[in-house]
Amino acid sequence: MKKIAVFTSGGDAPGMNACVRSVVRTSIYHGLEIFGIYYGYDGMIKGNIKKMQSHSVSNIIQRGGTILKSARSMEFMTKEGRQKAYDQLKSLGIEGVVAIGGDGTFTGAKVFSEEFGLPIIGCPGTIDNDIYGTDFTIGFDTAVNTALEAIDKIRDTAAAHDRIFFIEVMGRDSGYIAVECGIGGGAEFVMVPETKTSLDTVVKSLKNLRKTKTSSIVVVAEGDEEGSASEIMEKVKVKIKDDEKDFKVTTLGHIQRGGNPTARDRVLGSRCGMAAVEGLMAGHTNCMAGVVNGEVVYTPFSDCIGKDKPIKKDHLRLIEILSI
Template identity: 55%
Template sequence: MPNRIKKLAVLTSGGDSPGMNAAVRAVVRTCAYHGIECYGVYRGYEGMIDGDFQIMDARSVKGIINKGGTILKSARSKRFRTKEGREKAFQQVKEAGIEGLVVIGGDGSFTGAMIFNQEFDFPVMGIPGTIDNDIFGTSHTLGFDTALNTVVDAIDKIRDTASSHNRLFFIEVMGRDVGHIALNTGIAGGAEEILIPEEDLGLDRLVDSLNRSRTSGKTSSIVVVAEGDKIGKNIFELKEYVDQNLEDYDVRVSVLGHMQRGGAPSCFDRVLASRMGVKAVESLLEGKTTYMVGLLNNKMELTPLDNAIKGKTKINLELLRVSDIMST
């Protein structure tokens, strides 16, 4: 394996997701394995501009594989969106002798990495870290599996209350542009309906569906709603509409919010992060750049960053059909 690079850096950017720490650990220990110095960049691109670097070795990442969030912190950098900010960041990495960068984040973070590469011919590699699973070129992003488990656990608890009081619960989950979390957790949680941005169920059809559930003998219902669903302006408008058009339903709303991002990563996410970290570092050592590491057919594959940013993930049509059948 060519080994032209002697110093690498790793940063986490954008929204945090479970598994980021495990990925940082994998990057650092892969560098140690290959005799490469590794620097952690604190606060994402903001820290890169400020030269907030800390050398890391195999021992400095002990005990973090099971921790949520990111020990390197994360920040959204307005300065890095400017030419001046990126030039300052380049001078900082140049002065530190850093010759390559691993970016753990989402499409916004990858866009910054790609522009940085284009302007300064600086080697970069991306690892997809976002619970929404909305990055093209990988079947799973870091944190998606953990978020699913967190949401299902919450739905199970809410269903206990719904059943006890014969209530209808609207449960909002994350997914501004895609419904991967809602669709998967809705099926796993036994939801009567699942509302996602990709499928416009319509308010009248929703009421008809809930009426059928009541007629079939169901005394309580769960409706999982992706935050980007287009049926109503928001989940509270949905509640008001059902209140007005469906008699004898005690309707409640639960917005799970940022709790979905937290918590210890699942076994799947820990293994995925480890595989991605190794692949990212070794790809840079092989002279590759501006790629994202992804999981496709259970293999680590590289997707050009431009494709990962511009490509669109598709909802699983089989899961939609399964959802329709299970809600009968």
């Protein structure tokens, strides 16, 4: 293998640039030519591909987002679109690809690799931490710390006015961010998609907490079955029926995607990037390079996509115990 390429796809995550940097410099270290594919699968189809040098990734390890950009591609979901993408790679002599992204990225990579026999290894880049085969995903730690900083500030104003705040964090299908923020931010209640929580339970808990606390924080993952934080607040407000209690909502949104990556995300991105390149050289394909119990492991895309990564019940129990 003499030529490989790297791209980022799906939602951006802090630490993706660290991963790109690692892929580029590991490739050069081993004497490989390395190409950057801009705008994900869409750029692959359109031939938006450029050769990269060591200086191409200088001064990016501390930056959020992705210098290779990201975009959705409906065309890549078709056989014709994937053929165009393969032809673009083949014309440059590219023999292997590193795909940095999440579930959708790996789903496309799996099909692409199987159709054309092209070696592809993924790196887990998503703030949701919902990819099986790695303890943590690139961007998760930064997103949690960004959300946690906001929650700390909201708690100050909640305490000053005896308010109940419902804070919505990202996590359409995963409650990892909500749970970590709940523990780290001392939330009184956390609502996540993985567990069904009745509103009556929330109301009962908040009423009981009023005996010892004047303010409360409820962290809501955006994918909770009861709806958004705003919808849940309105439902709870009706059930509590307390004109003296002030209810507020804060949706943190895309602020969680941006910002300088933490040391943890920079190191994880760097480790996964190096492992992806060296994995391609060793003959691995159709898999993801992740870190489990401190060690690099290669997990088939089929497992990354198909297997659940459940939240530890002890973490949910910890929130309940510490909220009293």
